[in-house]
Amino acid sequence: MTLFSYHPGDTLWHTLDVRCKGLLACLLSLAVLKTGLPGNIICLGVLMVILKTLAVGPARLVTQLKVFLLLLTLIFFCRWAVTPGDPMVTLYGFSLTRQGFASGSLVTLRFLVVMLLGLILTATTRSMEIKAAVQWFFKPVPFIPEKRVAVMVGLALKFMPLILDNAREVTHAVNARCGNLRKNPVRRLVNQSWPLLKKTFQSADDLSLAMQARCYSETRTDPRFFPNGKEGWVVGLTLVFCAGMLLMG
Amino acid sequence: MDRVLLKTDHLTHAFGPGDTGIFDICLTVARDDFIVLAGKNGCGKTTLIRHFNGLLMPDSGRVLLNGQDIQKDLTVARKKIGMVFQDPDTQIIADTVFDETAFGPENLNMSREEINDRVFSVLNLLGLDHLRDRNPATLSGGEKRRLVIAGILVMEPDLIVFDEPFANLDYPSIVSVVRLCRTLHQSGHAIVMTTHDVAPVIMLATQMVVMNKGRIKEKGDPVSLAPCLESYGVKNPFTPMAQAWAL
Numbered sequence: 380m381t382l383f384s385y386h387p388g389d390t391l392w393h394t395l396d397v398r399c400k401g402l403l404a405c406l407l408s409l410a411v412l413k414t415g416l417p418g419n420i421i422c423l424g425v426l427m428v429i430l431k432t433l434a435v436g437p438a439r440l441v442t443q444l445k446v447f448l449l450l451l452t453l454i455f456f457c458r459w460a461v462t463p464g465d466p467m468v469t470l471y472g473f474s475l476t477r478q479g480f481a482s483g484s485l486v487t488l489r490f491l492v493v494m495l496l497g498l499i500l501t502a503t504t505r506s507m508e509i510k511a512a513v514q515w516f517f518k519p520v521p522f523i524p525e526k527r528v529a530v531m532v533g534l535a536l537k538f539m540p541l542i543l544d545n546a547r548e549v550t551h552a553v554n555a556r557c558g559n560l561r562k563n564p565v566r567r568l569v570n571q572s573w574p575l576l577k578k579t580f581q582s583a584d585d586l587s588l589a590m591q592a593r594c595y596s597e598t599r600t601d602p603r604f605f606p607n608g609k610e611g612w613v614v615g616l617t618l619v620f621c622a623g624m625l626l627m628g
Numbered sequence: 629m630d631r632v633l634l635k636t637d638h639l640t641h642a643f644g645p646g647d648t649g650i651f652d653i654c655l656t657v658a659r660d661d662f663i664v665l666a667g668k669n670g671c672g673k674t675t676l677i678r679h680f681n682g683l684l685m686p687d688s689g690r691v692l693l694n695g696q697d698i699q700k701d702l703t704v705a706r707k708k709i710g711m712v713f714q715d716p717d718t719q720i721i722a723d724t725v726f727d728e729t730a731f732g733p734e735n736l737n738m739s740r741e742e743i744n745d746r747v748f749s750v751l752n753l754l755g756l757d758h759l760r761d762r763n764p765a766t767l768s769g770g771e772k773r774r775l776v777i778a779g780i781l782v783m784e785p786d787l788i789v790f791d792e793p794f795a796n797l798d799y800p801s802i803v804s805v806v807r808l809c810r811t812l813h814q815s816g817h818a819i820v821m822t823t824h825d826v827a828p829v830i831m832l833a834t835q836m837v838v839m840n841k842g843r844i845k846e847k848g849d850p851v852s853l854a855p856c857l858e859s860y861g862v863k864n865p866f867t868p869m870a871q872a873w874a875l
Contacts (some may be wrong), residue, residue, distance in 0.1 A: 384723070384763060384765060385763055386763070387761045387762060387763060505727060507722055507723065507727045537721065540765075585713070585715070585718035586718060586721065588683055588713075589713060589718060589720075589721065591706070592683055592706055592711045592719075593706065593735055593783070594703050594706045594707060594732065595735050596703075596735060598737055599734045599735055599737060600733070600734040600737055600738055600739070
């Protein structure tokens with residue numbers, strides 16, 4: 380299982396109505412985009428506490444998300460290098476600026492917070508529930524086939540852990556034959572991505588056959604939602620929290 | 629009621645020129661049959677069974693279920709013919725054992741109460757009820773295989789098709805799957821099983837069909853056919869070497 384797989388449990392986050400969880404994720408994502416560094420740091424702290432209650436500590440996060448963290452580091456350095464302002468360090472004619480540092484930190488932190496929100500949502504919610512919520516949210520919107528959209532979201536969620544699993548297997552297989560010793564990063568990327576792509580398409584094909592074999596169609600039994608009764612105050616608290624973040628600026 | 633459940637009539641499906649595919653397959657499955665479809669890898673076993681419920685369409689020939697061409701109503705064919713794929717991981721769709729089992733009945737648009745009744749009863753039958761909230765990814769190989777069978781059984785099929793059910797299983801899991809197959813057969817389900825290891829089921833099977841290069845080469849009583857298996861690349865379960873290996 381990867382971090383993005385559903386982890387069964389009976390915490391508050393597991394038992395909240397999925398529609399409420401979706402709303403919370405949207406509210407927090409919007410607030411994070413509108414607030415500055417202090418608000419983002421506080422939000423990150425709160426999310427880390429929630430993840431801890433789900434038995435996902437920082438060490439596990441860093442180990443399993445190292446590729447994503449590498450990407451964030453790259454974004455941070457790019458931002459630091461290209462934002463004009465007061466130079467902090469000058470290397471080979473490139474100036475790394477104070478403004479770039481602040482802007483890079485903010486963008487990276489926003490990405491990280493949004494990713495952790497998604498992680499909490501997928502780890503505590505079954506993909507069938509998310510699919511049901513998407514269908515429910517899109518039902519009143521005209522000209523959008525809500526069932527089809529829900530299936531697409533459900534499949535995307537199903538595939539995220541599958542692709543991560545496949546990527547891990549391919550990496551092991553490549554490294555078992557000393558593929559990690561290759562110096563050329565492009566060659567290394569090709570060696571890993573081509574089998575991963577093949578494996579992912581094969582999995583998609585198998586999954587589609589398995590769904591067809593069990594009579595899959597868009598006319599299915601309607602999903603049911605199971606509110607735990609605490610949705611009201613959780614949304615209320617989140618609204619207060621978001622307002623606090625926005626006031627912090 | 630007619631004894632014949634499923635019949636393939638001169639079924640042909642070629643993958644390009646050459647020997648790849650299946651050719652002129654005529655096979656009859658009775659309601660009380662337990663058919664072992666043996667043959668080495670690539671001989672067309674999986675291609676053949678995927679025609680049974682219309683996952684693949686033939687180039688020529690047809691598949692009849694209860695005397696009706698399956699192409700007239702694929703939903704009925706897929707409800708009545710449950711298919712257990714070789715790799716359970718590719719067949720598992722949902723995030724919990726309960727949701728996975730309920731997937732089929734939800735597709736059939738059954739009422740929520742009926743779905744719950746059926747799912748609980750099947751999970752209980754297969755000894756999976758205590759795992760109903762578990763993520764299928766955390767189950768053992770044998771448990772995953774039982775879960776996949778639960779997802780099929782809940783749709784109340786007449787015929788259950790197993791594609792290499794012993795692949796990647798340890799000995800206790802093989803024994804558990806064989807026992808389950810016997811129970812299912814005794815409870816009135818027809819069974820078709822593809823395998824290149826016939827030893828675990830040869831005494832349960834009522835008929836053996838041997839395939840080679842996309843064609844049916846032998847058909848008949850499993851024990852009588854055992855001596856000719858090795859000429860088609862399948863281990864004869866009664867040779868001293870095979871028995872010593874099994875021990």
